[in-house]
Amino acid sequence: MARAQSDSETFDFVIIGGGSAGSVLAARLSEISGNRVLLLEAGGTNQSLLVRMPAGAGTLFKQKSSFNWGLSTVPQNNLDGRRLYWPRGRGLGGSSAINGLIYIRGHRRDYDQWRQLGLKGWAFEDVLPYFRRSENFEGGADAFHGDEGPLKVEWGKSPPARRALYEAFIQSGRAAGFPVSADFNGAEQAGMGQYQLTISDGERQSAARAFLEPIAGQRPNLAVRTGAHVSRILMEEGRACGVEFRLNKDTQTQTIMAAREIILCAGAVHSPAILQRSGIGDPADLRAAGIGIRHALPGVGRNLQDHLDVALVAQTHSRATAWSTNRGWRKPLIGIDYLLRKRGPGRENFLEAGAFLDSRPGLDRPDLQVHFVAGIVIDHMRSQINKDGFTLHICQLRPESRGAVRVPNADPLADPLIDPDYLATAEDRRALREAVRIGRRIFAENPMAGLITGELLPGAGIDTDAGIDAWIRRAAETIYHPVGTCKMGAPGDEMAVVDDELRLCGIAGLRVVDASVMPLLVSGNTNAPTLMIAEKAADLILGRPPLPRAELSHGAAGDEMRPANSPRAVPWDSGFASL
Numbered sequence: 230m231a232r233a234q235s236d237s238e239t240f241d242f243v244i245i246g247g248g249s250a251g252s253v254l255a256a257r258l259s260e261i262s263g264n265r266v267l268l269l270e271a272g273g274t275n276q277s278l279l280v281r282m283p284a285g286a287g288t289l290f291k292q293k294s295s296f297n298w299g300l301s302t303v304p305q306n307n308l309d310g311r312r313l314y315w316p317r318g319r320g321l322g323g324s325s326a327i328n329g330l331i332y333i334r335g336h337r338r339d340y341d342q343w344r345q346l347g348l349k350g351w352a353f354e355d356v357l358p359y360f361r362r363s364e365n366f367e368g369g370a371d372a373f374h375g376d377e378g379p380l381k382v383e384w385g386k387s388p389p390a391r392r393a394l395y396e397a398f399i400q401s402g403r404a405a406g407f408p409v410s411a412d413f414n415g416a417e418q419a420g421m422g423q424y425q426l427t428i429s430d431g432e433r434q435s436a437a438r439a440f441l442e443p444i445a446g447q448r449p450n451l452a453v454r455t456g457a458h459v460s461r462i463l464m465e466e467g468r469a470c471g472v473e474f475r476l477n478k479d480t481q482t483q484t485i486m487a488a489r490e491i492i493l494c495a496g497a498v499h500s501p502a503i504l505q506r507s508g509i510g511d512p513a514d515l516r517a518a519g520i521g522i523r524h525a526l527p528g529v530g531r532n533l534q535d536h537l538d539v540a541l542v543a544q545t546h547s548r549a550t551a552w553s554t555n556r557g558w559r560k561p562l563i564g565i566d567y568l569l570r571k572r573g574p575g576r577e578n579f580l581e582a583g584a585f586l587d588s589r590p591g592l593d594r595p596d597l598q599v600h601f602v603a604g605i606v607i608d609h610m611r612s613q614i615n616k617d618g619f620t621l622h623i624c625q626l627r628p629e630s631r632g633a634v635r636v637p638n639a640d641p642l643a644d645p646l647i648d649p650d651y652l653a654t655a656e657d658r659r660a661l662r663e664a665v666r667i668g669r670r671i672f673a674e675n676p677m678a679g680l681i682t683g684e685l686l687p688g689a690g691i692d693t694d695a696g697i698d699a700w701i702r703r704a705a706e707t708i709y710h711p712v713g714t715c716k717m718g719a720p721g722d723e724m725a726v727v728d729d730e731l732r733l734c735g736i737a738g739l740r741v742v743d744a745s746v747m748p749l750l751v752s753g754n755t756n757a758p759t760l761m762i763a764e765k766a767a768d769l770i771l772g773r774p775p776l777p778r779a780e781l782s783h784g785a786a787g788d789e790m791r792p793a794n795s796p797r798a799v800p801w802d803s804g805f806a807s808l
């Protein structure tokens with residue numbers, strides 16, 4: 230990769246933001262040697278042991294740093310007026326450089342629903358080939374997985390003692406009456422199961438690691454500029470033509486021109502903020518921020534959706550948890566062992582099992598996701614409970630609540646005002662209340678019950694609806710999946726920000742490609758879906774025909790079938806002896 234030579238130089242494509250989507254696009258658009266591509270990223274290169282080592286995630290997401298924008302919401306009406314902490318990745322790889330490393334695509338019906346909104350080319354059969362293209366799955370290729378893509382995906386590789394805890398969680402869910410899914414990204418999402426991870430050979434596979442590092446130094450037509458904070462997009466006669474940015478600590482603004490397209494990939498918080506600072510947005514929002522209106526587009530920053538999460542914590546007598554594994558003198562040794570020999574707990578994310586469950590009968594797909602942590606992780610690791618324990622993080626997958634992102638003023642360095650308006654509907658409050666009850670049902674079954682010595686959170690005294698609701702208001706937090714703030718919409722949708730080819734409505738030469746374009750939040754973690762969106766966008770931008778649609782035979786996508794007791798097919802041995 231070359232550095233940008235001079236700021237008067239023109240590129241064909243200027244990509245704003247080198248996160249999950251931006252990394253994919255930089256790699257795909259520069260595959261054609263005639264395309265001159267510039268990637269502008271506000272943060273650094275993220276070449277750090279903490280990023281590479283999976284267990285470094287907790288340190289990265291718990292506080293604002295060069296890796297993490299460390300944002301906060303505005304006070305939340307339905308969460309006792311609390312401001313929720315919102316980590317967002319900064320630097321190459323973006324949020325995929327600080328995330329929890331779970332590889333999940335969502336449910337097939339999520340994408341079919343996008344298609345039902347009138348978005349051509351976004352049904353599950355259309356997007357599955359793009360998931361497959363990006364993936365290099367250790368389990369090999371099949372109808373759902375790819376094994377030739379840049380992103381390495383593996384099953385968890387924790388030692389037997391910890392695997393036994395994940396196994397115990399799955400078996401307890403089964404005993405509580407839930408099915409088992411052999412592959413959350415395969416034929417049937419619903420049930421208890423093991424997560425696939427963006428870890429390979431003990432190293433984090435951020436989007437930068439997977440898509441940019443392999444081509445570093447090999448493409449003279451790709452320039453990557455880190456420490457470049459974009460303030461706004463320049464327009465002439467209804468066309469986006471250039472980008473204004475500042476280099477680190479520089480007060481002087483520089484501009485760079487794009488001959489073909491500018492592609493905004495700054496994520497669900499910063500993409501709408503950059504549009505608003507460029508004068509593109511809801512006129513009332515722009516006026517309130519003192520920004521002149523260049524192009525009225527009311528959907529910019531609206532339609533914010535996120536996964537709100539409760540964390541149930543139980544104490545255990547097991548010593549295979551994160552606390553006993555990492556505490557005291559062990560902690561520095563783990564870093565050293567990893568650094569020198571790439572061995573030990575540094576290779577793990579302590580989160581290898583989970584579930585997709587229904588909070589009530591009659592749903593067409595699960596509306597709750599469980600992340601089972603073999604340790605106590607609450608308040609984004611900012612509060613510590615120094616005990617052996619387990620955490621069930623359970624979030625509602627398709628909330629009804631909708632919020633907004635707005636810039637407070639024209640200052641490019643001012644943090645956007647984030648208002649997810651969590652728990653604004655009775656259904657959202659019901660689903661999260663039910664999540665607490667379901668989590669307790671799983672903890673109450675063996676083998677988990679035999680491992681647990683007591684419930685720490687919410688705490689045994691909290692069991693009425695009102696008590697649980699009050700605890701949720703005190704304790705619920707984001708599980709980091711904001712989307713929707715530059716939503717893709719069909720013709721006639723007044724709140725659409727981009728069309729189904731991700732072109733900004735009403736401005737030529739500008740696309741948005743990142744998590745912000747999702748019209749509806751998917752039923753799972755959002756990194757893989759964002760990578761898929763960028764893979765598909767690359768073909769749209771390059772004018773390539775779409776990949777052939779996947780052909781799934783009836784039932785192969787499985788969501789009609791909800792086997793009550795499907796066979797267990799997790800690919801590791803049970804380690805109950807070591808409990």
Ligand SMILES: Cc1cc2nc3c(=O)[nH]c(=O)nc-3n(C[C@H](O)[C@H](O)[C@H](O)COP(=O)(O)OP(=O)(O)OC[C@H]3O[C@@H](n4cnc5c(N)ncnc54)[C@H](O)[C@@H]3O)c2cc1C
Binds near residue numbers: 709
């Ligand atoms: C703590 C955490 C844990 C998560 N865990 C998981 C998980 O386990 N699995 C999963 O699938 N998903 C997870 N996610 C979500 C997932 O990582 C994101 O949805 C995904 O990375 C979003 O990709 P994106 O391209 O939209 O934005 P990002 O990856 O956030 O990229 C945006 C990029 O734009 C840059 N940028 C912003 N403003 C500017 C500017 N003005 N100028 C230049 N550059 C700018 C940012 O620095 C960043 O690099 C997690 C997220 C977080 C924060």
